[in-house]
Every structure is written in C-alpha cells, then in structure tokens.
Amino acid sequence: MKNLNFTSFADVPDLQEWIKIAQNFKENPLSHESFGKGKTLGLLFFNPSLRTRLSTQKAAMNLGMNVMIMNVQQDGWTIEMEDGTVMNQNSQEHIKEAAGVISQYCDIIGVRTFASLADKKADYEEKVLQKFIKYALVPVISLESATAHPLQSFADILTIEEFKAKTNLTKKSKVVLSWSPHPKALPQAVPNSFVNWVKNTDSELVIACPKGFELNPEYTKGVSIVHNQEEAFKDADFIYAKNWSSFSDENEIYGKIGQNLEHWIVDEAKMKLTNNAKFMHCLPVRRNVVVADEVIDSQNSVVLEQAHNRVYSAQTVLFNILEQKFGYPMPY
Amino acid sequence: MKNLNFTSFADVPDLQEWIKIAQNFKENPLSHESFGKGKTLGLLFFNPSLRTRLSTQKAAMNLGMNVMIMNVQQDGWTIEMEDGTVMNQNSQEHIKEAAGVISQYCDIIGVRTFASLADKKADYEEKVLQKFIKYALVPVISLESATAHPLQSFADILTIEEFKAKTNLTKKSKVVLSWSPHPKALPQAVPNSFVNWVKNTDSELVIACPKGFELNPEYTKGVSIVHNQEEAFKDADFIYAKNWSSFSDENEIYGKIGQNLEHWIVDEAKMKLTNNAKFMHCLPVRRNVVVADEVIDSQNSVVLEQAHNRVYSAQTVLFNILEQKFGYPMPY
Amino acid sequence: MKNLNFTSFADVPDLQEWIKIAQNFKENPLSHESFGKGKTLGLLFFNPSLRTRLSTQKAAMNLGMNVMIMNVQQDGWTIEMEDGTVMNQNSQEHIKEAAGVISQYCDIIGVRTFASLADKKADYEEKVLQKFIKYALVPVISLESATAHPLQSFADILTIEEFKAKTNLTKKSKVVLSWSPHPKALPQAVPNSFVNWVKNTDSELVIACPKGFELNPEYTKGVSIVHNQEEAFKDADFIYAKNWSSFSDENEIYGKIGQNLEHWIVDEAKMKLTNNAKFMHCLPVRRNVVVADEVIDSQNSVVLEQAHNRVYSAQTVLFNILEQKFGYPMPY
The missing domain is CATH 3.40.50.1370 (Aspartate/ornithine carbamoyltransferase)
Structure with missing residues (x-):
C-alpha cells in the first residue's frame, strides 16, 4: 500500500x-x-x-x-x-x-x-x-x-492561484521569493518548501537573496537566483518575503543570521518596481524589519488570505x- | 450593521x-x-x-x-x-x-x-x-x-434574580457590594461591572469600602457609597464581597492594596445585621481573608450558583x- | 444511591x-x-x-x-x-x-x-x-x-485476559510483578493497583523485589513475595516490570530509590527462564534500565497493547x- x-x-x-x-x-x-x-x-x-x-x-x-x-x-x-x-x-x-x-x-x-x-x-x-x-x-x-513546511506551501500555492485568477493575468506569472532581514535565526523550512512547490507550477520563480544566503541547491536547482533585489522585483506579480538563516557551512555559519542587511526590507519603493504585485508572507512577521507597514497594510497584501487558506x-x-x-x- | x-x-x-x-x-x-x-x-x-x-x-x-x-x-x-x-x-x-x-x-x-x-x-x-x-x-x-467582566456580572444578575424569586422578596432588594481585604493587588474589573449592571436593575445598590477605595466615579455616579461596613449591611438582601486595589491616583497609589484593613472581612456577626442576606463572591476567594468560613459555608452562600450561572x-x-x-x- | x-x-x-x-x-x-x-x-x-x-x-x-x-x-x-x-x-x-x-x-x-x-x-x-x-x-x-492507578490496572487485566485467550493457556497463568531499577523515585500507585486487581482474578501472582522494597502489606497480603528474581521468573506467563520507591519507613527511607540494583533489569536471559512470557510495562519506560531493548523489542512485548487497552x-x-x-x- x-x-x-x-x-x-x-x-x-x-x-x-x-x-x-x-x-x-x-x-x-x-x-x-x-x-x-x-x-x-x-x-x-x-x-x-x-x-x-x-x-x-x-x-x-x-x-x-x-x-x-x-x-x-x-x-x-x-x-x-x-x-x-x-x-x-x-x-x-x-x-x-x-x-x-x-x-x-x-x-x-x-x-x-x-x-x-x-x-x-x-x-x-x-x-x-x-x-x-x-x-x-x-x-x-x-x-x-x-x-519543510508543506501545509504552508500548499496554502501559498492556493493563494497564488486565487489571485492569478482574480487579476486575469495573461502572461506567465512571476513569483519572487525575497530574503528578508530578521533579528533571530530562522529555519529554512518555509523557503525550501515554497521553492519546491512553486517549481511544480507554471509560474516563473526567482529567488532574491544576499550572497551567502543561497538555499540548499537540491531545492533550487534550475531556479533563477539573483543577489540584486531591485532587479528581481521588476515585473513581479507576487513578492513572497521570508527570512532564513544561512545554509552555508563555510566557517561554521550554518544557521546564522545576516549582518547589516536591514536594507533587504520590502518597502513601497521596491514594490513600485513590480507589476502591481501581491505581497505574501507566511506570518508571524516582524513589521518594519521584514516588511514596511505601508506594504503589509496596502490593498496588495494577501497575508491574511494565506492564513485563511x-x-x-x-x-x-x-x-x-x-x-x-x-x-x-x-x-x- | x-x-x-x-x-x-x-x-x-x-x-x-x-x-x-x-x-x-x-x-x-x-x-x-x-x-x-x-x-x-x-x-x-x-x-x-x-x-x-x-x-x-x-x-x-x-x-x-x-x-x-x-x-x-x-x-x-x-x-x-x-x-x-x-x-x-x-x-x-x-x-x-x-x-x-x-x-x-x-x-x-x-x-x-x-x-x-x-x-x-x-x-x-x-x-x-x-x-x-x-x-x-x-x-x-x-x-x-x-x-470590566460582563460575563461575570450577567451571571451575578441572574443569581440575584433567581434568589429574589425564591425568597419572595416583597420589598425592593438591597444589594451591597462590600470591599474585602486581599494580600495581592486585584483589578477593578469585577466591581466596576457589577455596579454597572446592578444599577440597571430595580435593586437598591450600596457600595461599602474603606476611604481611598472608591471606584471610578464614572461607574458609581448616583450610587450610594458608605465607609461604614456595618451600616451598609443593615437590612441587606445580598452581600457581594470583592477586593479591588485603589483607583485613586493621588501619590501614585493606583493599583495598590489596602493596609491594616483585615477587619473588612465578611463574618457571621456582620451577616447578622442583614435581612438574612445571600452571600456572593465571583471566586476564586481567599477564605478567612475575604470571608470567614462560617459565612461561605453557610446555607446563605450562593457562590457555586454564581459559578453555575x-x-x-x-x-x-x-x-x-x-x-x-x-x-x-x-x-x- | x-x-x-x-x-x-x-x-x-x-x-x-x-x-x-x-x-x-x-x-x-x-x-x-x-x-x-x-x-x-x-x-x-x-x-x-x-x-x-x-x-x-x-x-x-x-x-x-x-x-x-x-x-x-x-x-x-x-x-x-x-x-x-x-x-x-x-x-x-x-x-x-x-x-x-x-x-x-x-x-x-x-x-x-x-x-x-x-x-x-x-x-x-x-x-x-x-x-x-x-x-x-x-x-x-x-x-x-x-x-492507586485503577484505569491502568484494568487495562492490564484486559491485556492479560486477551493474551491468555490467544495463547490457549491450559494451566493457571503465572503473573510476575518484577521490581525494576530506575534513576528517579517513583510512586507505588501502579504496583499497588496491579496487585489489587490481579489478586481478584484466577491468575497466580508472584512479586519479585529486592529486600526493602516490599509493597504495603495491606495490598500484598496472601501474595507470594520472593527476593530472587530468577526463581520468580520460572514458568511465568506474564512478566510485569515496574519500578517503585521504598514503602518502608525504617530510617526514613519512604519514597527512596534503590542503590546498586541495576541487575534487576529484565533481560533476555531472564525471559528465557519463563514459559515464553509476555513482557508488560505501563509506560513510559526507561530502556536498558528497566528492560533491555532485546526484550521490549521482541515479539513477546505487549506494552503497546496495554496502552491501547x-x-x-x-x-x-x-x-x-x-x-x-x-x-x-x-x-x-
């Protein structure tokens, strides 16, 4: 069986x-x-x-x-x-x-x-x-x-599908997983899973992260990884913000947080680069660290819909x- | 809506x-x-x-x-x-x-x-x-x-109505909220609410408390406040004992407990001044501090009925x- | 009533x-x-x-x-x-x-x-x-x-009855309650109860324990108590391992653990002395202290069935x- x-x-x-x-x-x-x-x-x-x-x-x-x-x-x-x-x-x-x-x-x-x-x-x-x-x-x-956090990722996929349908996207949707600053070291479970599920849909997936914060290549094989957040955001339809600690094992930095990376916050200026993208996060979220109030409080934020799903x-x-x-x- | x-x-x-x-x-x-x-x-x-x-x-x-x-x-x-x-x-x-x-x-x-x-x-x-x-x-x-603790006060009102009916009171019932001693500072939520609800029934409400333990005047407006507990108990049909900390903000004493006020305990001698009053408390209660065993263990105690309601x-x-x-x- | x-x-x-x-x-x-x-x-x-x-x-x-x-x-x-x-x-x-x-x-x-x-x-x-x-x-x-732990003992009796039926025992079944080593002092509730219930069935009950670890005589009256574990195990159909602390009040040792009694562990060699006995324990169990892996992992272990019952x-x-x-x- x-x-x-x-x-x-x-x-x-x-x-x-x-x-x-x-x-x-x-x-x-x-x-x-x-x-x-x-x-x-x-x-x-x-x-x-x-x-x-x-x-x-x-x-x-x-x-x-x-x-x-x-x-x-x-x-x-x-x-x-x-x-x-x-x-x-x-x-x-x-x-x-x-x-x-x-x-x-x-x-x-x-x-x-x-x-x-x-x-x-x-x-x-x-x-x-x-x-x-x-x-x-x-x-x-x-x-x-x-x-991995597959129940979260499945809900994320449901949310993306729902808003793709609502916004009548005619092009292939572009989904950006954007690394975020965070004061505490967090696991890689949510981003690993997210990559794994989105890869198996018809969306285009781009991961934006600082150098040294690349995820496990077993998950990201074939996925575009960029270190320039602004470039990644261009024409994006969904921005998924999430912090994760380092996967790298160089110098024993597995599980460590990033330093001086506060500028990776998702703010309104960056969201303006997108194709009126929906903002996503699995919650709980540190406001004004991971994402600016102006973004998570905007009409484009779908974080509660993710929780609902x-x-x-x-x-x-x-x-x-x-x-x-x-x-x-x-x-x- | x-x-x-x-x-x-x-x-x-x-x-x-x-x-x-x-x-x-x-x-x-x-x-x-x-x-x-x-x-x-x-x-x-x-x-x-x-x-x-x-x-x-x-x-x-x-x-x-x-x-x-x-x-x-x-x-x-x-x-x-x-x-x-x-x-x-x-x-x-x-x-x-x-x-x-x-x-x-x-x-x-x-x-x-x-x-x-x-x-x-x-x-x-x-x-x-x-x-x-x-x-x-x-x-x-x-x-x-x-x-405020309105679910408690509604249950208290139900209890008063129930025992008014059972005892066939022909006069307007007299309800006394009596401040009690307590070793820890407690909020004013229960007494505030109790006053607010009883005021809106046909009972006569009297608050007995030591000087300095008057509740927020917004709640007690129009309610008789006395500092002589024995006087308040006279002819009462319901005695509701409850501690609360100071509401006063003089000398920064908001939220402080009373000192040397142990004699405010509800005991049998005081209950004898009443019209065979029912004893009420929202529980949990400190026995022999707030109320003497002889009172809470008497036939007139309705504390479990309050909990039930x-x-x-x-x-x-x-x-x-x-x-x-x-x-x-x-x-x- | x-x-x-x-x-x-x-x-x-x-x-x-x-x-x-x-x-x-x-x-x-x-x-x-x-x-x-x-x-x-x-x-x-x-x-x-x-x-x-x-x-x-x-x-x-x-x-x-x-x-x-x-x-x-x-x-x-x-x-x-x-x-x-x-x-x-x-x-x-x-x-x-x-x-x-x-x-x-x-x-x-x-x-x-x-x-x-x-x-x-x-x-x-x-x-x-x-x-x-x-x-x-x-x-x-x-x-x-x-x-006492009567819900456990009732489940234990159900388990014994179930396996007596399954194994078609023709003789009166022999049940051994065997004291076990443990790093922390444990109550006597489970063994007291077990004795109390098994006494009231048609099984033969034997208690094996070190000297000084006899249970309350009110429970064990009429039950065979031996201090030689190997002797007790002979021809047993059910071995029930359980630690308990001292019941004795000599020298104020009530509630104390045993010292240097690690050899009271139930292992394969001892189980070989039995009539292919089922191994029982109420769980949680300290592996390789109370019972050796080889015993609790064997086909004769019925600990999960006890939990189920x-x-x-x-x-x-x-x-x-x-x-x-x-x-x-x-x-x-």
Whole structure:
C-alpha cells in the first residue's frame, strides 16, 4: 500500500487535482462534515504554534474528526531519540514508545519539529520527523519539520492561484521569493518548501537573496537566483518575503543570521518596481524589519488570505489520507 | 450593521429579555444544541482562567459550537501592541496580524486581558482589548478586560434574580457590594461591572469600602457609597464581597492594596445585621481573608450558583451573536 | 444511591462483567457513540500525563461526551488543601470551591494527583483525592492517585485476559510483578493497583523485589513475595516490570530509590527462564534500565497493547457511571 504520510511536495499525487479539492472546500467547508466521524487527529508540538495549530484543528473539525493536542515541551515530556541508549538520565520515554503509543489513540498524527540550526546534517536528515515516522503506526503529517513546511506551501500555492485568477493575468506569472532581514535565526523550512512547490507550477520563480544566503541547491536547482533585489522585483506579480538563516557551512555559519542587511526590507519603493504585485508572507512577521507597514497594510497584501487558506490545504491533506486509508463511503 | 461585540453592559440590547433567554437555557441547556453547528469560538487568554475557560467552553458546546483555546503566555507568544514599531526586539507578531489571523479560523473570539495596575490611563482606555477589537474581523467578547467582566456580572444578575424569586422578596432588594481585604493587588474589573449592571436593575445598590477605595466615579455616579461596613449591611438582601486595589491616583497609589484593613472581612456577626442576606463572591476567594468560613459555608452562600450561572450568561451572549450574525434558522 | 466514584478495585461491582463490556468496546468502539451526548468529562491534572490524557479523552469521545482539560500547575493555579486556613499566602483557591465549581460544569471529573513520596501518611490517606471527592458534587474517577492507578490496572487485566485467550493457556497463568531499577523515585500507585486487581482474578501472582522494597502489606497480603528474581521468573506467563520507591519507613527511607540494583533489569536471559512470557510495562519506560531493548523489542512485548487497552478500560468506567447516573436510554 502507498505510503500515506504527508511531509513534502513529493507526497502530492496530483497538484492540480488537490488544488481543485481545496478550492471546493473553501467554497463549502462542511461539504464532508461527517467524513472523518469517529476518527481522531493527534497534533504533537515539539515547538510553539498558532496558525498551524488553529488551522489544522479547524480543518479536522470541518471533516468531523476529533482532535487531541499534545505540547511536548510544556508538559516537560523529554523524549529519547537515540537507539540503544541506557536511559538513566533525563529522557523519560523513547521515541519508539512515544510514537507507538500515540498511534494507539490517533488515526493520523501531525508533528511539528523545527530545525536545530546547530547540526546541519541532522536537520537535513529530518532526524526527529523520520524517527517519528519510522515508529508511528499511522500516517504522519508534517506541521513544519526541520527542512519543510508543506501545509504552508500548499496554502501559498492556493493563494497564488486565487489571485492569478482574480487579476486575469495573461502572461506567465512571476513569483519572487525575497530574503528578508530578521533579528533571530530562522529555519529554512518555509523557503525550501515554497521553492519546491512553486517549481511544480507554471509560474516563473526567482529567488532574491544576499550572497551567502543561497538555499540548499537540491531545492533550487534550475531556479533563477539573483543577489540584486531591485532587479528581481521588476515585473513581479507576487513578492513572497521570508527570512532564513544561512545554509552555508563555510566557517561554521550554518544557521546564522545576516549582518547589516536591514536594507533587504520590502518597502513601497521596491514594490513600485513590480507589476502591481501581491505581497505574501507566511506570518508571524516582524513589521518594519521584514516588511514596511505601508506594504503589509496596502490593498496588495494577501497575508491574511494565506492564513485563511491554511484551513483548506490541511483539510485537503486530511481528506486525502482518510479517503485512501478508510475508503469511501466512510464506515461511519 | 450593529456592532456585535460584547464587552460591557452597553452591549446588552434588553436586559430583561436576556435574563429570560438565560433562564430558559438554564432550564434546558441543550434546547439549541445545533444552533452553532459548524461555528467556531476561539478563546484567547493573555491571563490565567478557570471558571471563564470552562463555563464559556461549556456554553459554546451547549450550542453545538467548536471551541479552540490559545494561551498566549504559556505558548511564549509575545504580541506587539504599538503601531509603527520596528519589531527587531522581543515581540514576534503584531496585534494586527494576530487578531486578523485568528479571525480567519474563528466566528467569535473571546479575549481575556487583565489590567496592568501600573498604567491607569492605558487600563481605562482598554488598550489591549480595543486594539484587538479594532483588528479582529469577527465579533469579540470580553472574558474579563482591564476594567470590566460582563460575563461575570450577567451571571451575578441572574443569581440575584433567581434568589429574589425564591425568597419572595416583597420589598425592593438591597444589594451591597462590600470591599474585602486581599494580600495581592486585584483589578477593578469585577466591581466596576457589577455596579454597572446592578444599577440597571430595580435593586437598591450600596457600595461599602474603606476611604481611598472608591471606584471610578464614572461607574458609581448616583450610587450610594458608605465607609461604614456595618451600616451598609443593615437590612441587606445580598452581600457581594470583592477586593479591588485603589483607583485613586493621588501619590501614585493606583493599583495598590489596602493596609491594616483585615477587619473588612465578611463574618457571621456582620451577616447578622442583614435581612438574612445571600452571600456572593465571583471566586476564586481567599477564605478567612475575604470571608470567614462560617459565612461561605453557610446555607446563605450562593457562590457555586454564581459559578453555575456563568454557563448561561455566556450561552446567552453567544446565542445572541450567532442569531444576529447568521440569522435564524441557522444555515446548518 | 451507590457511590459512583471510581478510585480503586473496590469500585468494580463485577470484574468479569466489566471485562466483557470492555472487550465489546474494543470490538466496536462507537457502539454507544451517542450515549454520553451533552455530558461533559472534566480532566484535572495536578501532574503531567500523556497516555491517561489521550486514552481517557478518546474513551469519552467514543461515547459522544465533551471533554474539558485543566492543567493545574501549568496554569499556576495553587489550591489550598487545609481547612480553616487564613488564605493570605500563595494559595488562590480552596479545594472546596475548586471541586465545587468544576462540578458546575462537568458531569464526571477525572483527577490525577501523584504521591508526594515525602509524607507516607498523607499519601496513603489519599489526602488530595479524598478532599476532592469530599467537595465534588459529581462522580470522581482517579487518573492515578497517590496509591492507586485503577484505569491502568484494568487495562492490564484486559491485556492479560486477551493474551491468555490467544495463547490457549491450559494451566493457571503465572503473573510476575518484577521490581525494576530506575534513576528517579517513583510512586507505588501502579504496583499497588496491579496487585489489587490481579489478586481478584484466577491468575497466580508472584512479586519479585529486592529486600526493602516490599509493597504495603495491606495490598500484598496472601501474595507470594520472593527476593530472587530468577526463581520468580520460572514458568511465568506474564512478566510485569515496574519500578517503585521504598514503602518502608525504617530510617526514613519512604519514597527512596534503590542503590546498586541495576541487575534487576529484565533481560533476555531472564525471559528465557519463563514459559515464553509476555513482557508488560505501563509506560513510559526507561530502556536498558528497566528492560533491555532485546526484550521490549521482541515479539513477546505487549506494552503497546496495554496502552491501547487504556481506551477501553476508561470507556467502560465512564459508561458504567453514565448508565448508573442517568439511566438508559439516555435522555438525549
């Protein structure tokens, strides 16, 4: 049987079909309100969450599923990730039992586990997520992992499609992923994912970033990367601002923030270079650091629509797993 | 369209009608068990909560609504309240996005945000609540704000009406709000609200408090204020004990506790001065500080009934918003 | 009317009947999916919980109940347990109001309150649980108390019955409760309960523990206790590993861990002495301290099945209370 996990674009069988399913859910969120009746979604947070927590709950409830939430750190629940350890220190439970036990109570498990930004190899091997998948006995969906945030990217694609349709673009749309300043080091999960999904649409993708902030070439292969932000913005239809820390491992700078790069902020002057582009960001966003008030407060900002579409991206993913796992019509 | 927020007595169109609706819900809590089907209530706590959390959840579930809860502080989610800030410090998200995003997932949002007791002007301007209302895209209900706790006061009114009926009072009932000692400084929200609601009933209201603990005159205008507790208790039908910190801004004492005022405790001797009065408190209560065991443990204590009525005050408020927002019969 | 609390084996009217009910729920979890409609289960955690939290929620949802969860410590809610105290210190609310108020919102309340391991008398008097029961106005179920964990033990019994049937044991089954090493002092609740329940089945029960780690004789009266682990394991059909701290009060060692007892680990060599025994543990478990990887990873390990059966033990208990309290058919 096909692997029913959802952790990256690779788990999407047919993007165009999924976009249609999501658009139908947006039009009628309760069209399948009993589809997941008697089924339980467990949400396991190793890291904080607002949008993902609420939108995924909402998606599950729209399908009639029950939701149970576990906050790993708040509950002081320390999980051993290594095999063969003599567990006489702090870890109370091995990932093998943790994943196995939650699988007894949940039909689908969502897991959020951020990058450490300290160990590039472990991050890019998705150590925690992969261990969890290995030991879980039910499908696992990523609520943002070390290297990817596919529920966000799917919502971003839905937003781009929606506004392409609304603005009757006749040309191929140009999407710019623009690196942004930020006071704290952030993972590369959102931009990695965004690149991965947009590459698989008919949009033209350009990445604008300072030198040294190129993303993992495995993701960006074939994508245009420019270091001149103004040049990138020219004739763009969508500007997606996002900070990420360095991917480079030269001089041990993996996971480090940029210095003296405040001028990479997205402001009105830069937006004027675009083709009246929509402004996108996954949120939360640092105002007047990542983006100027004048841009995020403008008519062209679609950040709340992106947040809204998180419901339908999650609902589509859950629907797909339920459909494949339990067949249709559902037993209840 | 009429503003559908619920943050104070001013948002009650017709108190007598609401009392009837609430009494009906008390008699038959599930009379409208599908009224809110497919609708979601979000509860956002900037401060801790037990009664409000449980009773409002229960009220929503009685109407068939889904409930999602966010604990702002526990999740380490720091929100920027000022406009125009360069957000390069601790705040991760601006109230504008926070309120906007939650509005994407919830049909009604409840917000708890206590007084700072450090900045009287900001507290009485209801800075946080008003910002939230400004940026929310759906109706907002107060789960206790800096200056008011209307869900509590509505439940208090229900309790007074209930016991007035049970005891067949033939005279106009006398309600005494009695300031109480407390080891920690507490906001004025509960007493402000209580005064505001009781003023609008046919009861006689008297406030008993030490000199210097007069509440905001905007609330107490026209209400009898006495500094002799024994005098106030004479012939009272309801004694409502509650501590609050100083409202006065002389010598910068706003938000300060009282000193050497332990004798303001409500004890049996004082209760004997009343007309066999019911004892009320919003809870939680410090026993033998605010009230003597002998009083709160007596037959005349109705504190649990007040807590119980919180369900029906919240259910009435939610019902009213759903009815006005989505019409009747409901779409689902 | 019969006391409807569930805090120990003494609250089970007929174990064989309950086993049948639980087995039916395991076969068809949603057979009574509307039985608890409109009823609310409150779960009150004075201590952390994963399995109990999830499995009890799931059980309630299988019966159509609503669930509300309160984390006492996370919410910084400090409860006064003593009567007559002048509450001018840290405690914000008396257990009397806490239990009384939650009873206004919940039809059944689950309480988790661990042993202090500092005050043997208070622990074995079940001070917190009994206070809660005293002041609650609705049935209370133990989610693990100072001296017992009956929901776990019931699930353990279900697991033993299940595997006895599967393995077609013709002889009386031999169950060994084997003390295990552990780096932290743990309560005696799980082993106390296990002994209490297994004693009331037709299995032969043997307790293996180091000298000084004998459990409370009130529980173990009539049960064989041996200090030679290898001897105990001979011909055993079920090995239940569990650490517990000292019950002895000699030299004030109540609640202390064992020293230099690492060799009490359950390993493959010891399991070879058994009659191909199933390995049991309530989880969470410290691998390679309590049990060697080779044992818990073997085909004979039934720890996940124990966790799974927690749903049906809780569902049976909730069903029984609902049935007795509200009659059948249910009002809704």
